[in-house]
Amino acid sequence: MPELPEVETTLRGIRPHLIDQSVKAVVVRQRQLRVPVSRGLKSKLKDQVVRDIERRAKYLLFHFDCGTLAIHLGMSGRLRVISASVPIDKHDHVDLLFNNGAQLRFRDPRRFGLVVWLGKRPLTSRWLAHLGPEPLSDNFNGDYLYSRAANRRGAVKNFIMDGRIVVGVGNIYASEALHHAHIHPARGAGRISRHRYDDLCVAIKRVLARAIDAGGTTLRDYVSADGVPGFFEQQLAVYGREGSPCGLCSTLIRRRVIGQRSSFFCSQCQH
DNA sequence: CCGGCCACCTGCGGGC
DNA sequence: TGCCCGCAGGTGGCCG
Secondary structure, eight states, X not given: OOXXXXXHHHHHHHHHHHTTOBEEEEEESOOBSSSBOOTTHHHHHTTOBOOEEXXXXXXXXXXXXXXXXXXXXXXXXXXXXXXXXXXXXXXXXXXXXXXXXOEEEEEOTTOOOEEEEEETOGGGSTTTTTOOOOTTSTTOSHHHHHHHHTTOOSBHHHXXXXXXXXXXXXXXXXXXXXHXXXXXXXXXXXXXXXXXXXXXXXXXXXXXXXXXXXXSOOOTTOBOTTSXXXXXXXXXXXXXXXXXXXXXXXXXXXXXXXXXXXXXXXXXXXX
């Protein structure tokens, strides 16, 4: 489910409820996530106060005086603040209960997600240490992308989805940004001009920012209570639109597997 | 360092 | 109905 906009939207949704609150209890129903949830989590967090919550890449970082807890939503994770007594689903793996009555609930059917203790220097942990720049930051720009692409022979789509190059560009927005920038997803990363990397960088920033503004509703399973599909999905130009006409030239959108992931593009507009 | 491939896991929709 | 197949938002790790 979550690309970066969903993670950012989740952050904005939960933060006001949890800042300055102290942990009353930790409930772990299923510890077999991508890595096992550590057994000491309960005693470590008990009575600790949430000093801040922030996002780095697609990780949500919960800062306490004694260290930082990271939660990653993987492919199918969701994190919600609920009031007491919402029924427990079979995939509700972890709850953090707070003294103000708030309840942070982590649900993740596929269990590719992560609830992991990073200690006092989270940025040096193995999960965060090697990550590239944030896509919406100023140090992510065309110059940077172009310089990192030198001599790389792999497909540009794989290149921009590599978290060591830039974080937060998932499978949906990689296809979208490349369409915006008129770049073919299979083109070698090292065979793209400086100027076109400017365009690609702007496109990445724009598709992510627009999705965040739309409330991070990228997903097929983000359906509102009255059954209306997620708002932003209707704005996707190519992702999931195989066989329908390109909005720019009416050529039929094609799907092709690149780096074991489905990629969508217009063979007329993108080169 | 780089590219290619695999693994982890559950659910859903389509075809037969 | 029910089974089997392919597909799905991520990313660390391994191998050559």
